[in-house]
Amino acid sequence: MTAAASEPKANMGQPVPRYDATAKVTGRATYASDMPLDNPAYAFLVTSAIAKGRIDRFDLDDAGRVRGVIDIVTHENAPKLKESKLFSNGGYAGTTIQPLKSAEIAHDGQIIAVVIAESYEAAREAANRIKVSYTAATPSASFDSPGTTTATAKGQNSQFKEDPKVGDFAKAFDAAEVKLTASYDTPTQHHNPMELFTTSCAWMGDNLVIYEGSQFVYGLKNGVAEQLGIDADKVRVVNPYVGGGFGSRGSMTPRTAIIAGIAKRLNRPIKLVPTRDQGFTIATYRAETRHEIKLGASRDGRLVALRHEGAEVSSRPDAYCVGGTKTTTRLYACPNVDSLVSIVRADRNTPGFMRSPPEVPYLFALESALDELAVKLDMDPIELRRINDTTNEPISGKPYTSRSLMACFDEAAKAFGWGQRSPQPKSMSDGDWLIGYGCAATCYPTQMAPSAARVRLQRDGRTRVEIAGHEIGTGAYTVIAQTAAERLGVPLEKVAVFIGDSELPPAPVAGGSNSTASTCSAVMMVCDQIRQRLLKAVMPSDSLADKAKETVGISPAPSTQAAKGDRSLDLEKAFDALGVVVLEEYGEWKPEGAPLDSFRAMHNGQVRLIGGHAMKDQIAYAFGAEFVEVRVNRFTHEIRCPRLVGAFAAGRIMNPRTARSQLMGGLIWGMSSALLEATELDERNARYVNDNLADYLVPVNADVPGVEVIMLSEQDDHINPVGAKGLGELANVGTNAAICNAIYHATGQRIRKLPVRLENIEV
């Protein structure tokens, strides 16, 4: 066994290699822009050089003379498209800013023209020869810019229903023995998945095929159909492999319907490969946020008052917000809680989901503040968390379905060697390097959504599973195959999985870390339907009732246990008794508490996530604890992060290999967020400056010497049939605070603004 495939503990599946491993190491895995097209024309985007104002005139003469140019599309001749509502308001779109609709410019880098040519090279040359005259207005870039407007999130974003509060914060804070007030800032960040935001569109008559990396093929299919004004059944989205998502491909971007419309008009397949820098403005991003935390505690460390105020930037027309107070007000025991989230509108493209959208900025603030409080109390930061650990969330008193937070702290602390830490800041060093140890809690809501699946089982055990899930690197193929093999009792190598195609039964968005729980619960249920038909054929009718209960009812017991009792079923005998060689079943699964319109919404590409704090009688989260060592050079102030240790508990671990890789990648994402990543904004022009992979810093191999992932055994029978909590967004949450806490320990300097760069250190 390699380190990648650790020995499974209780309630963990086998660490089998990825289903798609061979395809991915041989170059045979086909991403959207790898799909063959019949005689495609190539599209190249032209984007706005101003952030606010209007286009007065295009001079297309030079561009039109470039050999091979077929068409130049601007707002003056663009296909007419219908509007789509914002994703977080029940629509499909990541932005309601629709380019090529008018001469108006809403943000820098907005698409203003599309050149279509016989070759990529000609399209690109012509795009660069287009001259644009603008009337520019002064844009508002961000928080401190003149001309922004600010309003509470409540009342303008339909997903942000309430600012959580309980008790009397003001009174309790006034009376608290120990008080802390601190402000924290997080920067703009861009997902930068390795695969560019490509789109290929090909029509066959009235039917459209879209090849595009998407985290939600049903959403994209329905959204593009809505924009084009055609029946959704005429649109098919195909993407068997997605080159990274991180949230950037969860909602529809305007480019898709534009390219589809042009392809229809030209009656020719069109391939668009935007540039890396265009990706910064034609898709979404993580908006910058600001926080003020007030904590009141008793001398013995019990929290008596907590207030979290957050502000987030969004675009002029869209009230996007992440509102992480839903998590930070519920994480620790505290009788008096208050919170408020505001949205600041600026002349920017609309932000969107980026890996753990609410938790990354909001937990950075809370987990930093707790460390500051621990210092004030002269208390070990782990003990402060232990004192305020709780089995019930404080806002409405609902119990956590399971919560292994302190077990994670203890395991990670042991592995990390926290006991060797001398608590005083600046007390540990190695030559020119100041050494700091820091830690923080991490958590992520456990979410599920309705999902369908189709399973076909042959007499010889060969199995075909069909579900419009998404392989964005999470291991979706693998855990779906494992679930079917386990549930049907067939060898893993006999299972074929088909995902990433909107012609398959609907699955939810690969977002909110719901995919494994949702898709595998659906696959499990449909496998049970097949088992039941087989059992009926071979079982005497009186024992059937018991067996059916065990296998078919969506019992909350984890899959292995339920399946084990039935391993004795002889497939060939059962098929022969039925007199058939193939059985096929389709089924639709929904989580407990899902609204009545769930299945209709699922087919329409609308998301109905259930879970987290929004469950009826309970609250479900996955937890973890993260420990880091930082080294800060006494003279150069260079910051290195030689060790990251995380311990996580997330219910059933379907595959310890793919789970470990996601958690490891998450820890590195967290380190990156703390020390490297920020999209720099030119405040005068509301423009992203470092819009490429050399200047937008992401980690490379040399940045991450030591990462250790510990997965705890945890069983939770109250969340979903699979018993799994999503973990793709669990590990990158606490790291920001853990690193800043470690930098404080190394240097005595508290840094409250991300990312931390060497110029921010004043040793």
Next chain:
Amino acid sequence: MSDKSSSRPSGFDRRAFMAGAAGSVLVPMTARAAAQDASAPVAQDPSLPVEVTLRVNGKEKHLHLDARTTVLDALREHLKLTGSKKGCDHGQCGACTVLIDDRRVVSCLTLALAAEGQEITTIEGLATDDRLHPMQQAFIDNDAFQCGYCTPGQIMSAVACVKEGHAGNEADIREYMSGNICRCAAYPNIVAAVKQAAPEIMKG
């Protein structure tokens, strides 16, 4: 399709191409080049296709290409070898890494014309007779990828890293594999994979 299977040599004069390609943007250089070499042909329109012969994975390929076509776009758009990926088109991410005469090269910054007469090896040319290359197997064993988009570039880079003698220890591997970005951050597993495959590659 632009991929023709004749064995006719291209006969293309690279100097003429350079003069022609630069014609529209770098006038002084064109003038200088022409002045220095009286035999240089008149600069041709850079958007006219030129004939290019590439040797890819041991096979000769004759192509009609826009002279500005990169090796990456030639592979992907004209030869249907889509294993090499476009992640930035600026030589910043390494997803397009191929071997040219056994050196690792970012194919997005290399013009197809400049690669004529050299041996190009892509991810599709690494496995032999359906047997995976040791580096490919090591990537599987160590789960050295998630989404897989950077993987072909990582593997090509890793093969070269070993052959360059830069896989002797973990610190070296990390350093010499740092030209390839993996946004999923499978880095520790990539290091483990290179370590596993290195002895076998050096042996044979």
